[in-house]
Amino acid sequence: MHSVSLPLTLPIPTSAPAKKDLAAISRFSRFSPPAAISYDAASVPVLRPELSGDSAVAAYWDYQFLFASQRSETRDPILLRVSEGSIPADLPRGIYYLVGPGLLSDDHGSSVNPLDGHGYLRAFDFSGGDSVWYSARYVETEAQREEMDGETRRWRFTHRGRSRLLSHYKIDGKRKRLIVLACNTEDMLLPRSNFTFYEFDGDFELKQRKEFSVEDHLLIHDWSFTDSYYVLMGNRIKLDVAGSLVAASGMAPMVSALAPDPRQPSTPIYLLPRFSDDLQRDWSVPIEAPGQLWSSHFSNSFEEQGTHGGLVVQLQAAVCSYQWINFPKMFGYDWRSSRLDPAYMNATQDKEALLSHLVREPSEHWKRSADFPAINPAFAGNKNSYVYAATSSGSCRFLPHFPFDTVVKLNCLDGSVSSWCSGVRRFIGEPTFVPSIGGKEEDDGYILVAEYEVSKQRCHLVILDAKRMGEANAVKAKLEVPRQLTFPFGFHGFWTNT
Numbered sequence: 001m002h003s004v005s006l007p008l009t010l011p012i013p014t015s016a017p018a019k020k021d022l023a024a025i026s027r028f029s030r031f032s033p034p035a036a037i038s039y040d041a042a043s044v045p046v047l048r049p050e051l052s053g054d055s056a057v058a059a060y061w062d063y064q065f066l067f068a069s070q071r072s073e074t075r076d077p078i079l080l081r082v083s084e085g086s087i088p089a090d091l092p093r094g095i096y097y098l099v100g101p102g103l104l105s106d107d108h109g110s111s112v113n114p115l116d117g118h119g120y121l122r123a124f125d126f127s128g129g130d131s132v133w134y135s136a137r138y139v140e141t142e143a144q145r146e147e148m149d150g151e152t153r154r155w156r157f158t159h160r161g162r163s164r165l166l167s168h169y170k171i172d173g174k175r176k177r178l179i180v181l182a183c184n185t186e187d188m189l190l191p192r193s194n195f196t197f198y199e200f201d202g203d204f205e206l207k208q209r210k211e212f213s214v215e216d217h218l219l220i221h222d223w224s225f226t227d228s229y230y231v232l233m234g235n236r237i238k239l240d241v242a243g244s245l246v247a248a249s250g251m252a253p254m255v256s257a258l259a260p261d262p263r264q265p266s267t268p269i270y271l272l273p274r275f276s277d278d279l280q281r282d283w284s285v286p287i288e289a290p291g292q293l294w295s296s297h298f299s300n301s302f303e304e305q306g307t308h309g310g311l312v313v314q315l316q317a318a319v320c321s322y323q324w325i326n327f328p329k330m331f332g333y334d335w336r337s338s339r340l341d342p343a344y345m346n347a348t349q350d351k352e353a354l355l356s357h358l359v360r361e362p363s364e365h366w367k368r369s370a371d372f373p374a375i376n377p378a379f380a381g382n383k384n385s386y387v388y389a390a391t392s393s394g395s396c397r398f399l400p401h402f403p404f405d406t407v408v409k410l411n412c413l414d415g416s417v418s419s420w421c422s423g424v425r426r427f428i429g430e431p432t433f434v435p436s437i438g439g440k441e442e443d444d445g446y447i448l449v450a451e452y453e454v455s456k457q458r459c460h461l462v463i464l465d466a467k468r469m470g471e472a473n474a475v476k477a478k479l480e481v482p483r484q485l486t487f488p489f490g491f492h493g494f495w496t497n498t
Helices: 019-031 056-066 142-147 185-189 241-248 327-332
Strands: 002-005 081-085 094-103 118-128 131-138 170-172 177-183 193-200 206-214 229-233 235-239 258-260 266-273 287-290 294-305 311-320 357-361 370-374 386-391 406-411 417-421 432-435 445-453 458-465 475-481 492-497
Touching (some): 094 131, 094 432, 131 475, 193 229, 206 266, 229 294, 294 370, 294 386, 311 370, 432 492, 445 492
Parallel strands (some): 002 311
Antiparallel strands (some): 081 475, 094 492, 170 177, 177 193, 235 258, 266 287, 311 357, 370 386, 406 417, 458 475
16 A cells, blocks of 8 residues: 655745735836847846836846846856855865756847756856856757857757757665656657656666656656655646647747646656566556645655555655646746746735645645755655755745745754745745765755846855754855856756765
8 A cells, every 4th residue: 555645844924915016017027128138248248227125127127137148158167256155164076067048039039938948057166175166058959059150159049859858867876876757758749648767877877767658648847766666746738729729830839739737636646666566556547646736846755664554655845736837928938028027926915825835735735935845865765854945035025936035944854944045136046955074964064056146137156054054154155156157047956076
């Protein structure tokens, strides 16, 4: 017998903005002239009028500059200035990589959703100890080679390639394996889903390949694993007939052809056997968790023995409501106007539960939005006590839920919570945990997180002491990226020891 529980909760009340505040942002976005913003190291950074205070105008501009394109790359690594504190002596030698969209508008008037921007890889090299070097390059994908003119450095969005590999990979530290998941692109349009898992060792030798096919129309973004299973929380989708016609005509992105399918009142969770066929149950039949939960990101999953002897699989994830998902409008993107409307990511009063949040059980929601959960990577697939996530303090009246401005630390054992907030008109991305040298406890280590000081068009990499989260001295160091290399919001990062 198998059961599934979702153990996270954050019992922190929050107040919602008035509806008229969010309407003010939406109105302003319709009348603001620029459709897209780009940085270029060869030119003076784009400046907007100096704005201060908690206003709809400031909120709109802050949101636009969070997703401003950065066209420049670094030819050679650049030494970063430590603007606050010092590099911890027990931070291991290594490199922090941050990837996300770099270019969201081309030179011919086209723009894309932030999820479709060209991959821009940023590297913060800590191999020199106190000296940290920064590099940034566009990933040389097939699309990049097709769309960028190597001589003029001008871009034209034309590529319509297909990809199969999910962006989220996993590391099984116990077995020292890299695990990746591939899906069939055409399955998004068919009432079935095919998944292929690959496991590689430290020499990148393929140790295992397992294929699964389920009769369910699913969209998977992230997943998890345990000692015995690959774990999928299925997001059910369906074809949007009207959207399909518009997409087929080339007038809208292909994602417009899909829509969430809310017809089932439950959430399918698939436990797919890693090493042998599970004879106790049919893996093709999902466990139906109560409530409609659209999963965005996992922090961990692990196995425990239940009180009655059965196996319990614990999941830790960020989820949102099916009602909130609108594929063509993610991040407030409007393909017709090429503008970003922050009102989409900031629900009006009484609708906060629709946003992405951490959950303990399907019936217990935390009203404050949160995403990008992370753990000490040494505990991946095993029981962990702490989860770190990006969340919002709610202090900005016009951007109460997103962009995030706070890193929160959750104690899964006693329910306690501690946090660090970046400050006024400063936003953050995904937190990444780096274990410290000689650390013995789970929270002995540091949180690396990119900080976007959009009001000054600056980016920093912040190093937080995970054990001192919530205390005045939690910030150990801040590294300042040169202004001409200010980069847009990066989705995911990872650390590798050197």
